[in-house]
Amino acid sequence: MTVTVIIGTQWGDEGKGKITDLLARDMDMIVRYQGGNNAGHTVVIKDETFKLHLIPSGVFYPNVVCVIGNGVVVDPAVLLQEINSLKQRGFALDNLRISAQAHVIFPYHRDLDAAQEQKNEAGRIGTTNRGIGPCYVDKFNRRGIRIGDLGNTELLRQRLAWNILEKSFQLNNFYNYPVNYDIDQLIADYTKMFNEFKHLVVDESTALINQAVNQNKRILMEGAQGTMLDVDHGTYPYVTSSSPIAGGACSGAGIGPQEIDEVIGVVKAYVTRVGGGPFPTEIIGGMGDQLREKGHEYGATTGRPRRCGWFDGVVMKHASKINGITQLAITKIDVLSQLEKIMVCTAYEYEGKTITDFPTDIYRLAKCRPIYEEWPGWNEDLSKVTKYQDLPVNTKKYLERLAELAEAKIALISVGAERGQIIKLI
Numbered sequence: 339m340t341v342t343v344i345i346g347t348q349w350g351d352e353g354k355g356k357i358t359d360l361l362a363r364d365m366d367m368i369v370r371y372q373g374g375n376n377a378g379h380t381v382v383i384k385d386e387t388f389k390l391h392l393i394p395s396g397v398f399y400p401n402v403v404c405v406i407g408n409g410v411v412v413d414p415a416v417l418l419q420e421i422n423s424l425k426q427r428g429f430a431l432d433n434l435r436i437s438a439q440a441h442v443i444f445p446y447h448r449d450l451d452a453a454q455e456q457k458n459e460a461g462r463i464g465t466t467n468r469g470i471g472p473c474y475v476d477k478f479n480r481r482g483i484r485i486g487d488l489g490n491t492e493l494l495r496q497r498l499a500w501n502i503l504e505k506s507f508q509l510n511n512f513y514n515y516p517v518n519y520d521i522d523q524l525i526a527d528y529t530k531m532f533n534e535f536k537h538l539v540v541d542e543s544t545a546l547i548n549q550a551v552n553q554n555k556r557i558l559m560e561g562a563q564g565t566m567l568d569v570d571h572g573t574y575p576y577v578t579s580s581s582p583i584a585g586g587a588c589s590g591a592g593i594g595p596q597e598i599d600e601v602i603g604v605v606k607a608y609v610t611r612v613g614g615g616p617f618p619t620e621i622i623g624g625m626g627d628q629l630r631e632k633g634h635e636y637g638a639t640t641g642r643p644r645r646c647g648w649f650d651g652v653v654m655k656h657a658s659k660i661n662g663i664t665q666l667a668i669t670k671i672d673v674l675s676q677l678e679k680i681m682v683c684t685a686y687e688y689e690g691k692t693i694t695d696f697p698t699d700i701y702r703l704a705k706c707r708p709i710y711e712e713w714p715g716w717n718e719d720l721s722k723v724t725k726y727q728d729l730p731v732n733t734k735k736y737l738e739r740l741a742e743l744a745e746a747k748i749a750l751i752s753v754g755a756e757r758g759q760i761i762k763l764i
């Protein structure tokens with residue numbers, strides 16, 4: 339096993355950070371391949387909680403090379419804040435590398451994100467307001483500024499001048515969102531920040547990664563967000579602006595698809611979503627509130643309460659297909675203890691018909707009603723279980739049903755936030 343991709347199978351927040359951290363100790367390299375500081379990974383080590391947004395969770399192991407890949411969008415201020423806070427807590431960070439091809443988030447991206455979200459006609463997506471979407475727009479519109487460009491003041495000035503002109507006009511005149519950017523100040527600020535982390539920047543991140551592939555090193559490609567937030571395969575337009583799916587690793591890190599050996603799908607035992615958009619198995623109030631409190635379901639990035647619902651087998655099947663999942667990591671099963679019954683959605687009812695293929699058109703999706711199976715709960719506390727055979731019978735039945743719907747085998751089951759709270763099956 340050389341290249342493993344780890345992805346979220348739902349709307350993000352499945353607990354990928356903990357699984358990445360767990361796998362990281364056996365890896366030589368971890369590559370983050372898309373997204374930016376819209377993501378939030380919480381890793382608990384002993385009594386310390388670490389919240390990471392950009393830096394891959396593997397950074398806690400000094401021997402693991404951690405790469406922020408070309409497909410990521412980087413807010414340098416957030417990157418520096420993370421670097422400095424980890425350094426203060428004793429991590430040298432000599433193992434971090436940042437691709438010169440990664441795109442840079444500027445204040446006008448954040449302003450555009452906020453302005454768009456305020457304009458009703460644009461349709462509120464409920465973004466994290468970090469400027470992610472507008473930065474990817476510039477990338478694909480070929481006026482983005484990349485990390486490597488920050489070291490070339492002349493080029494930076496030229497690119498910034500055009501961007502500032504365009505964005506100021508758009509914000510001031512179309513969005514009624516008054517802005518006034520000072521190009522000299524921006525150049526000074528971004529150059530200063532770049533100088534603080536430029537020793538970590540690699541010009542050819544794809545060469546670095548492919549060299550590791552050729553040497554049969556163990557590499558973990560870490561996707562942020564989740565399949566249902568994928569710009570192509572999620573609940574468009576209520577999605578993020580990148581490709582969190584396994585295929586995104588090929589473009590976001592620069593490897594060939596045939597190099598991928600395993601795809602681990604991280605599955606939360608129930609489902610959550612932050613922001614707007616369809617969520618067929620959402621539970622409003624009652625049990626939804628109970629799951630939120632018990633599972634501490636508040637956004638790691640924005641602190642927003644997450645919407646909660648039952649496990650959705652249709653979403654799962656969609657994720658299995660799109661990502662080519664070979665193994666499952668099921669998280670937060672402990673949160674479901676003490677429930678009398680647990681519902682599992684196995685199909686949708688759409689205009690009188692039963693369907694199991696996820697409708698990616700949100701108007702068709704809005705007409706879908708989940709069809710549930712009822713499973714008996716269990717009362718036991720699972721937080722100290724380390725062997726599969728020690729799980730209550732009903733927990734095993736529930737997990738086996740999830741695996742059946744996912745058409746993949748379970749490799750890991752997480753029973754708590756701590757590193758040691760894990761059951762390994764493979």
Ligand code: IMP
Pocket residue numbers: 349350351376377378463464465466467468469470471562563567576577578579612613614
């Ligand atoms: P953006 O990525 O900030 O543009 O937000 C687009 C949508 O993706 C919004 O619904 C966000 O709440 C959601 N989103 C972005 N990142 C994450 C994440 O890491 N976890 C969960 N939802 C996310």
